[in-house]
Amino acid sequence: MGKLTAAENTWYEQIEPGVRGFVRHLRNRGFNTTCSCEHEMLVQIACDAKDLDLLWSVCMEFYDDENACEIQFYWHSWSRFAQVLIRMPDGSFNPKWSGRRDWAGHPYQTERGVSDE
Numbered sequence: 001m002g003k004l005t006a007a008e009n010t011w012y013e014q015i016e017p018g019v020r021g022f023v024r025h026l027r028n029r030g031f032n033t034t035c036s037c038e039h040e041m042l043v044q045i046a047c048d049a050k051d052l053d054l055l056w057s058v059c060m061e062f063y064d065d066e067n068a069c070e071i072q073f074y075w076h077s078w079s080r081f082a083q084v085l086i087r088m089p090d091g092s093f094n095p096k097w098s099g100r101r102d103w104a105g106h107p108y109q110t111e112r113g114v115s116d117e
Helices: 006-013 017-028 049-063
Strands: 032-037 042-046 069-075 080-086 108-110
Touching (some): 017 032, 017 042, 017 080, 049 069, 049 080
Antiparallel strands (some): 032 042, 042 080
């Protein structure tokens, strides 16, 4: 992408270094990140279920390893978002978030099961 403005540079500098590059990668490909945390090793993205395959592809562009991250999708009447868990340096996912694994062979999951949307 092109050169960042001073305001964009300031915005990205506020993101923790361990997730900054991934957040920038997602945003440069059209995903609106809403929250990120290096300590928790996760990034939240506002999206619909129809965007999950594209999100998975964008994650694989960055990590080039299908085991590097996992996507969890949540939907409520007021909100839909995906949460990307990123492997920590020791190779594990944060135990606070990683209790659920892939359902029905999908690289992502939902709190109610795989979405039909």
